[in-house]
Amino acid sequence: MLASKSSDRRELFEQSGLVFEVLKTNVSEKQYKDKVSDPVLLVKELAKVKVKTAKKELEMKKSDAIIIAADTIVELDGEIIGKAKNKKEAFDMLKKLRGRPHNLITGIAVTETNDPKIVVDYDQTTVEFLMLTDEELYDYINTNEWKGRAGSYSIFDRAGLFINKIIGSSSNVVGFPMHKLFKIFKNEFNINLFKMMKG
């Protein structure tokens, strides 16, 4: 069970051939964002809260499942960069990120219904943009790809045109560090993810 509203994340799971269902939890992220300023602690905390919420819901319905949740933020020099509300904010955000390495940090949490154990981990990928001109930034923003995305870009869509370099796991950049999931399933739940794939 994937407790996530992100369509990028759902697509990544589908491309990995994993069989899963999506559960959309309603977690108010704001209260945590106001309390926790450390990027890594924040994404881990949010992933944990999401997975717990989903677990409670499933246990009430008496459904059994392994539940996976995640939260991603963009971090630049210790500052958390969220989602833009409008084109102006998206432009300011991309202008800040342009030509400066920044990090995509994802917290993940995995648990099982009727099992108190919750495994929490995170992954970090550094991203560098080409030094785009203001005009090019506007052109990109006009594609509307910034909407609903932390940092106002989507790496494997149009933003691929100006992403110069990444250092770290490739799946994390799309929204979920699949190699971390592989390791958690193997080491903590004794499950071989390759065996859970569609043919």
Place this chain on the structure above:
Amino acid sequence: MLASKSSDRRELFEQSGLVFEVLKTNVSEKQYKDKVSDPVLLVKELAKVKVKTAKKELEMKKSDAIIIAADTIVELDGEIIGKAKNKKEAFDMLKKLRGRPHNLITGIAVTETNDPKIVVDYDQTTVEFLMLTDEELYDYINTNEWKGRAGSYSIFDRAGLFINKIIGSSSNVVGFPMHKLFKIFKNEFNINLFKMMKG
């Protein structure tokens, strides 16, 4: 015009929102592979041959287009790793790559019909796998994702589960360095790729 048989590459162009057509050229790669042993020289040469072949075909048909071609190889310690012919070869290949950083090198060539100029460039991304067990390698091979792919894996599909780290451009790993294309179009053809995107 994209002169390429690769479905991964086509998908990448589509996700970038670029409007393009695909032309499948028939270039016998073997003669070049026998002659050129340097990985970078080889992919550049193959991209150039492909783009020239496509150009000749288009000029004969009197169609005007910008033509893009590419060739990707996997390189480990100077050795070129091609495509596996069967499961046994795929297993040996992945076993070699497991736990050892290797490079994905793509040569690209861009030209225009009725213009002698051909721009050739390349891009390189380093990839690291988790240290999979033999059994896990077999499980992956049984998904058949190795078929038709240099190095016998597909990074944004199931192989995401065991790709630990990449260093370099993210689009190159999918099959085409989009940021290089962006720069070539801008600097050599005076074309803003953002303006050529679907809305």
